[in-house]
Amino acid sequence: MLLLLPALGVLLVVVAFPFLRAVQWSFTDFYLLKGLTTWDFIGLENYLKFFRDPKTPGYLVASAIWVGASLALQSSLGLALAILLNRPLRFRGVYRALVLVPWVTPTVVTALIWRWILHEQWGILNLSLIRLGVIRESIQWLSNERLVWISLLVMAAWRFVPFWYVNILAGLQTIPREMYDAAAIDGAGRIGSFWHITLPHLRPVLGVLFLLETVWRANEFSTIWVMTEGGPAGATTTLAIVAYRTGFQYHRIGYAASIGVTLTILLSIFAWTYIKRVRMEGV
Numbered sequence: 001m002l003l004l005l006p007a008l009g010v011l012l013v014v015v016a017f018p019f020l021r022a023v024q025w026s027f028t029d030f031y032l033l034k035g036l037t038t039w040d041f042i043g044l045e046n047y048l049k050f051f052r053d054p055k056t057p058g059y060l061v062a063s064a065i066w067v068g069a070s071l072a073l074q075s076s077l078g079l080a081l082a083i084l085l086n087r088p089l090r091f092r093g094v095y096r097a098l099v100l101v102p103w104v105t106p107t108v109v110t111a112l113i114w115r116w117i118l119h120e121q122w123g124i125l126n127l128s129l130i131r132l133g134v135i136r137e138s139i140q141w142l143s144n145e146r147l148v149w150i151s152l153l154v155m156a157a158w159r160f161v162p163f164w165y166v167n168i169l170a171g172l173q174t175i176p177r178e179m180y181d182a183a184a185i186d187g188a189g190r191i192g193s194f195w196h197i198t199l200p201h202l203r204p205v206l207g208v209l210f211l212l213e214t215v216w217r218a219n220e221f222s223t224i225w226v227m228t229e230g231g232p233a234g235a236t237t238t239l240a241i242v243a244y245r246t247g248f249q250y251h252r253i254g255y256a257a258s259i260g261v262t263l264t265i266l267l268s269i270f271a272w273t274y275i276k277r278v279r280m281e282g283v
Contacts, residue, residue, distance in 0.1 A: 026258035032251035046258035078164025103162035111226035114155040171205035
């Protein structure tokens, strides 16, 4: 316990205290332009205002699309990549190292690079597609409400798939090779071995990854903000974006705190439900 005290002290300062202060502010009318100490207790008014806002369903839908589609795309690509690079390939070590490059690149740098790649007038993607004859005129990747999500999800996959890959690869290397040999003797093919050996052994790893990535993607701010700033027309405005905009652009700290606390509660409920279900399934 004595050895844990320094770490607990850091957590109290950088996590517990800011969170408790945010909870406190969420019940006030704290408006930064009125002063740091000029605020009054207003109860649940901020929460009621948020849920009565006609734009709130759109924020929730955008958050659900971002989290759900990101997890589906990244988990499938990460699993496929891990299985591929777990095989005895020539220069396998080089491939494994190259796959990690997007992961070690700073998130803001990644978003800026992709923003320029997808730029309507000067982006290399439109230029390449036009020269190849695939399209005749430039496509508004980040200004079209239908295409903006595809653009964001592709960028997010490039950035975050390596994290899935490296963890799944570690899980694959713990599976005894003898189990696949025995399955092959019993007549199981690749698909049968995947469903009855690979996936069951990867369930603990995948369970942790899905939980962590759900929390991280729901709180994701920098990539979406750098790419679209929540646009076009608010199509990509998630709860994290609206909380930032409310607090740091409109300076309504109390209202922004209530949005942040709401997001925390939603994620806590999801995490508790997910962990309980995983334990019931015996993972």
